[in-house]
Amino acid sequence: MTEQPILLKAVGISKQFPGVRALRNVDFEVVAGEVIGLVGENGAGKSTLMKLMSGVYPFDTGTIELKGQPYRPQSPADAQALGISTIYQELALIPYLTVAENIFLNREPRLALGLINYSKMNRDSEELLAQLGTKIPVTRQLNSLPIAAQQMVEIAKAISRSAQLIIMDEPTSSLASSDIGVLFALIKRLKERGIAVIFIGHRMEEVLGIADRIVVMRDGERVGTLPIEEASEEQIIRLMVGRKVELYPKQAAEITTPILEVRNLSDGKFIQSVNLTVRRGEIVGVAGLIGAGRTEVARMIFGADPKSTGQILIDGVVQKIESPIHAVKAGIGLIPEDRKMQGLVLDMDVKENITLSILKWISGFLGWVSGTKQRELGNDYRRRLGIQTPGLWQITRNLSGGNQQKVVIAKWLCMNPKLLILDEPTRGIDIGAKAEVHGLMSQLAAQGMGILMISSELPEIMGMSDRVIVMCNGHITGEFTRQELQQPNAQEAIIARATQFSAT
Secondary structure (H helix, E strand, O other): OOOEEEEEEEEEEEEEEEEEEEEEEEEEEEEEEOOOEEEOOOOOOOOHHHHHOOOOOOOOOEEEEOOEEOOOOOOOOHHOOOOOEEEEEOOOOOOOEEEHHHHHOOOEOOOOOEEEHHHHHHHHHHHHHHOOOOOOOOOHHHHHOOOHHHHHHHHHHHHOOOOOOEEEOOOOOOHHHHHHHHHHHHHHHHHOOOOOEEEEEOOOOHHHHOOOOOEEOOOOEEEEEHHHHHHHHHHHHHHHHOOOOEEEEEEEEOOOEEEEEEEEEEEOOOOOOOEEEEEEOOOEEEEEOOOHHHHHHHHHHHHHHHHOEEEEEEEEEEEEEOOOOHHHHHHHHHEOOHHHHHOOOOEEEOOOOOOHHHOOOEEEEEOOOOHHHHHHHHHHEEEEEEOOOOOOOOOOOOHHHHHHHHHHHHHHOOOOOOEEEEEOOOOOOHHHHHHHHHHHHHHHHOOOOOOEEEOOOOHHHHHHOOEEEEEOOOEEEEHHHHHHHEEEEOOHHHHHHOOOOOOO
């Protein structure tokens, strides 16, 4: 990389919230045209630091300079006007407006009488998207586009504001593998234009694949800065968590009789003749691209979506599962892909969420829920799963992503399920929390539970599964044993099966 000037420099930055010291004396600098990978466990201070830079919060002590001038934004709009834009996991776009209307929202070009000049706005939007190497119809309504295209619109919006620094917070969390490649190509184009990018991520292979430097944070402090040529996954993880972490801690488990048998499952539209089995003590991984039908199958098994044909058997007995209530009675638990929208009641506290699946069992006369039993169960699972929270009274939305996921898992473990379906069990959580969730899955399988795990991360699928089923376009297109997963070409073979029908 050619020598570039320092774009942003922060010295001695500290930030305290009531009862929490979020940042402690952090130094941080960004060079024009470089990509910084910012990593750390949930709660390490990454998001707080970025929110200080993007004007969401004021900092308490320290100094920040932007292009050599004092920088202390009073709002996100202030930061954007000065050239710093942030793209969050949940995109800040309006779904019912067109692409062009989103790009120039509140900055629309005007005609003489104050009317919007749609012709110019559409033309300028096309030029911006062309600079990014993409052709998205600018008159299309945003919600008709896939997530990857919407993300491109968000980046075009930042470029239209003459952004010099773009902060990307977990930008790949909802993208398919092919879309991640498109995003990385776009980031390289931004670099060529001298635009700096801060890439916040939990997937080490992605951070190592795109960053020029990696900054590691832990407990509100910067604990290391590594040039990419000196960085390794093991070294980064050790800095992040302060200890060695065992990735994919798969225990040996006795695999016995079938718990779940799915026969000729279809929805009459997309899912066609799916057959699968999960045995006691077995972790069955379901691989495939986003949109392959994996989540649809899980939701039909759980009764959340209707099936048109097929049978679901638990312990060899055909079950009439037409709703999640029927699934719960049959001994099935589902940890959904979107824990915030589908797995938790965010404004309830920890103990209330943990006991949601068994309220009938802990209720007494006239349906009154026993607070004593809630506290007993809450404390038990808080201890068993290592849920980090100040207390059972803590509102669940205030927990980190990893601890929220543990609360969802605790909710289903309370009902002692025979089969646990986990849809993207480690999405959006840090490496330490991932290892803990993987360890828990392995323990549950060793205790005789059957586990059906859907994941878009091939290392997770290959590291944790006893068998892997591959889906593409609503069909099962392949199956791999644990022994086959250990072969050198296993990853390529899974990808080939996952794209088998992609051209049809």
